[in-house]
Amino acid sequence: MHSRLGNRAVLDLSIRPQGPLLVRAGHTASEDSIPIEHNVQTPHGASPSVPYIPGSSLKGVMRSHFERVARSCGLAVCDPFSASSCARRALAKRSEQISDAKLYSEVLCAACKVFGCEAAAGRVSASDAMPSETNPPKRQLRATLPVDRFLGSGRSATVRDFEPVVGGEFKTRIVLENFELWQLAMIGIVLMDMDDGRVQIGGFRSKGYGLVSVGLDRCEFFFAKPNLPTNGVYGIGSLVSDHQRREFGYMSDDWLLLRLPQMSEHSPEGNHRPSVQYDVIADLFGLKYVLSSHDAIKSLLSMLTKNLLDYVSHHRPGERASDETQGSS
């Protein structure tokens, strides 16, 4: 998309199961041949196998909810499996030598812009969520009798054993690069909805599995432009040339100046730690700062709702057609 890095947000999260959580491996063995179904596992540190949440699963769950929120805002979102998906349309356009900018601005839907599709890279990535060193989730054996949906009776005499994880926390990292502010706002909404129990992770969701709370532990921003005001958040639209901004269809006011109380505070020794630490690397490279409290990060993300609403009001399909009737005869 862009050959150089314009901005980056690195969000460190704690995902805390609020009940049983079971992310299943994509094995192909028949269900009844698996004696115990574990949460998917991987070697980690000195341990040969620990339960974890693959980054791809996390990204998938985030994308589904992102699509739901986008639709409820009135934004167009494609069905990746349909013939009119962004990927299909993009691949058709590739043969017409369409530029990356035109692909982004004219073909990709809101979800494909952020999460990517087969034809274009996205702007967000999620690392595998690994158990916390100090407070890892615990495995817990449970038994379930598979129920025949039509007869309502036990399908077989075999009681199946499950080993979901409960309690503790997983640590993960979400990275956005060259992002527009509305995209960061949407990721914030998805994470807060996950925290509110509106997004579940893994299997058995109808049984209440997969509810989590989300802790926003740390957020590091980097904006690659010299002499930026240090109390701002800058989307890619405010960091590229006017020509590029128009080509990619970025919003012209893709930035936001903040009023966070602790922002420039250097608390004396003994006082509480400031929740925002500034580290202006060098004017030559740009601005970098870190927010290190859940509330400060949540507050910043919610302030970006303004940028999301601006984007939505410019990108709702059929906005120009409104309800004027076009005479067809």
Ligand SMILES: [Zn+2]
């Ligand atoms: Zn799409």
